[in-house]
Amino acid sequence: MNTVPSRLLLPFCVPFLFLASCDSPSSDPASPNLGAFEGQTDVGVVEAAGATQYEADSQTYRMTSGQTQENGVHLAWRRVRGDVLLRARGAFTAEGADENRRMGWVIRSDLSPDAAHVRASVPGNGQAALQYRRAAGDSTHEIQSSVTGANVIQLARDDSTYTMAVARAGNPFTRTEVSDVALGDSVYVGLFVHSPAEGSPETATFRNVRIVTPASDTLSQYDEYLGSRVETMDVESGHRTVVHEEPRSLQAPNWTPDGESLIYNSDGLLYRFDLDTRTPKEIDTGFADANNNDHVISFDGEQLGISHHPESHDGNSIIYTVPIEGGTPTQVTPNGPSYLHGWSPDGNWLTYTGARNGEYDIYKIPVDGGEEVRLTTAEGLDDGSEYTPDGEHIYFNSVRTGSMEIWRMAPDGSEQEQLTDDRFNNWFPHVSPDGESIVFLSYRPSVPPGDHPFYKQVYLRRMPTDGGEPEVIAYVYGGQGTINVPSWSPDGEQIAFVSNTGME
Numbered sequence: 001m002n003t004v005p006s007r008l009l010l011p012f013c014v015p016f017l018f019l020a021s022c023d024s025p026s027s028d029p030a031s032p033n034l035g036a037f038e039g040q041t042d043v044g045v046v047e048a049a050g051a052t053q054y055e056a057d058s059q060t061y062r063m064t065s066g067q068t069q070e071n072g073v074h075l076a077w078r079r080v081r082g083d084v085l086l087r088a089r090g091a092f093t094a095e096g097a098d099e100n101r102r103m104g105w106v107i108r109s110d111l112s113p114d115a116a117h118v119r120a121s122v123p124g125n126g127q128a129a130l131q132y133r134r135a136a137g138d139s140t141h142e143i144q145s146s147v148t149g150a151n152v153i154q155l156a157r158d159d160s161t162y163t164m165a166v167a168r169a170g171n172p173f174t175r176t177e178v179s180d181v182a183l184g185d186s187v188y189v190g191l192f193v194h195s196p197a198e199g200s201p202e203t204a205t206f207r208n209v210r211i212v213t214p215a216s217d218t219l220s221q222y223d224e225y226l227g228s229r230v231e232t233m234d235v236e237s238g239h240r241t242v243v244h245e246e247p248r249s250l251q252a253p254n255w256t257p258d259g260e261s262l263i264y265n266s267d268g269l270l271y272r273f274d275l276d277t278r279t280p281k282e283i284d285t286g287f288a289d290a291n292n293n294d295h296v297i298s299f300d301g302e303q304l305g306i307s308h309h310p311e312s313h314d315g316n317s318i319i320y321t322v323p324i325e326g327g328t329p330t331q332v333t334p335n336g337p338s339y340l341h342g343w344s345p346d347g348n349w350l351t352y353t354g355a356r357n358g359e360y361d362i363y364k365i366p367v368d369g370g371e372e373v374r375l376t377t378a379e380g381l382d383d384g385s386e387y388t389p390d391g392e393h394i395y396f397n398s399v400r401t402g403s404m405e406i407w408r409m410a411p412d413g414s415e416q417e418q419l420t421d422d423r424f425n426n427w428f429p430h431v432s433p434d435g436e437s438i439v440f441l442s443y444r445p446s447v448p449p450g451d452h453p454f455y456k457q458v459y460l461r462r463m464p465t466d467g468g469e470p471e472v473i474a475y476v477y478g479g480q481g482t483i484n485v486p487s488w489s490p491d492g493e494q495i496a497f498v499s500n501t502g503m504e
Contacts, residue, residue, distance in 0.1 A: 035061065036211050037076040037190060042066070044113040048201060050074025050193065059241055061206040062093075063103075065193040071113060071140070075106065077190035078211060085212040085457075085477055086189055087154040089169065089238070090122065093203045098124040100196035103204040105155040107162065108190075109183040112136070116183055119192070120155040120164040128153070130164040130176045147174045152475055156214075157187075165457075169238060170471045172424075172459065208240045212477045213502030215455035221480075225249035226455060227503035228481075230262065230273065232489075232496050235439070235462065238473055243278055247503040251481030252293035253496040255489045256324075257301035262496050265293050270306065284326030292317060293484045294339045297324065298347055299389075305332075305350055307340045319352055321367065332369050341428075341485070342386040342394065343367075344411070351375070351385040351394060362396055364411075375413035381450050384428040386486060387411070388435050388465070395429040395438060395465075404449040406440055408465075419467040424459070425449045428484055433492040437462050439473065441483050454480040455500055477501065 034040060035054040042050050048066030052074070055062070065074035086105045106119035118132040126149040129142045150166035154173065160182050165173035189211065195202035215226055228250035233240045244250075246266075253262040253273070262273040263283070268290040270283040285291065288308035294317070296305040304324050307317045316336030320329035332350060342351035347367060354363045354372065360381045365372040376382040378400040385396040393408045401418065404425035409416040420426050424442040431438050442459040443452065460474035460483065476482060476499050483497040 034076060035059065036078060036209055038078045040074070040076045041111060042072065043075050043111055043192075044072030046072050046074075050201075052076040052191075058239075059207065059209070061191065061209060062203060063191060063193045063206065064201055064203040065195040066201050073102075073106075073192040073194045075111070075188075075190045075192045077108075077111070077188045079186060080189050080211070080213070081186050083157050083159070083214055083216075084187075084189055085154070085156045085214050086120075086210070087152070087212070087475060087477075088191060088206045088209040089152050090191075090204050090206045091151055092124060093205060094200075096124055098196065099127070100124070100194075100198075101202045102192075102194040103202075103206075104128075104153050104192060106188075106190055106192050107155065107157055107183060108188045109136070111188060116181070118155070118157075118162040118178065118181055118183070120153050120166065122150050122153055122166065126150050126168075128164070128166040130162070130178060132162065132178050132181055134181055143176050143178065145174055145176050154475070157183075167472070167475070170473075172472060173457075173475070208238070208475075210477070210499070210501070212500075214477065215500075215502070219455070221454050226500045228266075229499045229501065230264065230496065231499055232275075232494050233474055234494055235473060236493070240474065243275065244273060244280070245503075249481065250498055252295065252484040253487055253498065254295065254297050254485050255487055255494075255496050256297060257299070257490050259490045263295065263297065263304065264498070265291055265295060268292075270295060270304070283322075285322055286328045288320055288322070288329045290315075292339070293481050294341060294352075295485060296340055296343050296350075297486070298343050299345045300347060305340045305343060307338070307352075319350060319365075330369075332367065333365060333372065334369070335372070338363070339383075341384055341396075344387050345389055345391045349411075351387065353381075353383045353385070362394070362413075373413075375409065376416070378416075382407075384484075386429060386431060388431050389433060390435055393465075395431060397427050397429065397440070399449050402449065403445075404443075406438070420463070420470065422470070424461075426461070427452050430483065430486050430488060430495075431465060432488055433490060435465060438465055439483070439488070439495055440470075441479070442470075443479065452480050454478070458482065460495070460497065 040052040050065040053062045101124045104121045108117040114137045128145040128150040149168045152167045154165040156163045161179045163177045227247040230244040253264040271280040273280045290309040294307040319333040322329045337355045339353045361376045362385045363372045380399040382398045406420040427441045429438045429440045456479040461470040463470040487496045
């Protein structure tokens with residue numbers, strides 16, 4: 001459910017992880033492509049030069065550090081200002097558990113060996129630690145994490161507070177924090193690899209590398225927006241690819257049944273994004289130019305259901321259908337607000353969240369219009385309804401037990417069953433094409449259970465459709481608009497979603 005359409009100008013796109021600096025080493029045409037980074041260097045005493053290589057097709061980094069002294073590292077760096085969120089999944093290429101080899105993220109005041117810095121450091125044995133030096137030349141301090149085998153590494157700066165979050169892929173983050181470290185407004189951020197002097201050069205690979213400029217505390221949601229990255233992810237491996245990026249709000253990608261395109265919304269309009277050419281094209285939805293992010297494709301791929309805010313209904317969301325290639329919308333729901341979420345596999349029914357008499361419940365209605373049928377009656381918000389491919393269940397999320405949890409029911413509203421019950425608030429269950437698993441969005445407990453805001457650290461999690469222990473499949477900065485709609489690829493191997501960052 002989305003209460004208002006996105007509105008923002010700047011309708012142009014930027015290349016993947018565009019770097020605005022024009023005086024960094026990577027801006028020299030002869031310099032190698034370093035992806036998200038401006039330069040690379042060895043910091044401290046090194047026995048042999050290190051190297052960073054970026055593979056653009058897979059969006060992965062391969063970093064090698066020559067033998068170094070205690071604090072020597074090979075660093076791929078970028079200058080940033082203000083708050084920042086850094087995240088990657090890393091692994092050493094050579095087997096072993098030498099606790100003296102290290103990799104991770106660092107934020108430094110400068111590139112001198114004795115500079116003040118904070119780093120999220122993972123050694124060969126996987127016992128992560130938050131290391132910091134408050135001032136140039138001071139001793140380095142360390143706070144060890146309880147996590148072993150960490151391979152997802154995050155480091156965040158919020159003013160002078162630094163938080164390391166680490167996890168073994170599949171698990172939630174464990175966080176460690178240090179405050180009152182003043183590194184200055186402009187800092188160097190980067191990935192590093194350390195090889196001990198007595199060992200061989202060490203190589204680590206990093207994927208899902210994200211440098212995020214988070215929302216400021218003063219950002220007004222639904223009035224101001226961060227930029228968007230449209231991503232696809234292989235569900236089994238967790239490997240993610242940014243396929244498109246713009247400095248405006250893009251939301252809620254559907255994967256078309258032919259596997260060739262994504263459909264997302266922006267500025268009240270719908271766009272078809274061709275995955276081969278990687279170009280978007282506006283879909284003609286006629287008078288419906290105030291669409292929110294609740295849009296669904298019919299199982300046969302012939303029609304698109306949309307949620308438009310017409311002035312004739314006081315700006316409340318009303319559901320329409322339109323041919324998938326575009327055309328004149330046909331109104332379905334007579335009343336609003338109505339926020340579309342599901343389409344039955346037989347093509348006969350639409351499910352949606354309707355606000356009626358102050359209550360948000362799930363309804364269904366014939367696709368050609370008619371009398372709506374109320375499916376839930378519990379007090380509190382019910383949302384995110386979606387049919388299974390066999391039509392036997394409707395999955396949804398409900399706050400009726402105090403936290404937002406995943407539920408399912410029969411198509412007539414009977415047999416309502418709670419499937420999750422943990423410390424997260426879980427939204428928008430999406431059923432895989434084979435009907436075996438669901439992917440959903442999880443907020444941390446600090447977010448009110450009935451709210452799904454933009455610009456939070458969230459998880460995408462997966463579990464069997466019959467319930468079980470959810471696993472984290474993606475660590476994302478996003479929330480509202482990330483994965484509100486059905487977004488599995490037709491072969492069931494990938495999902496699409498949106499992550500967010502401020503952009504220059």
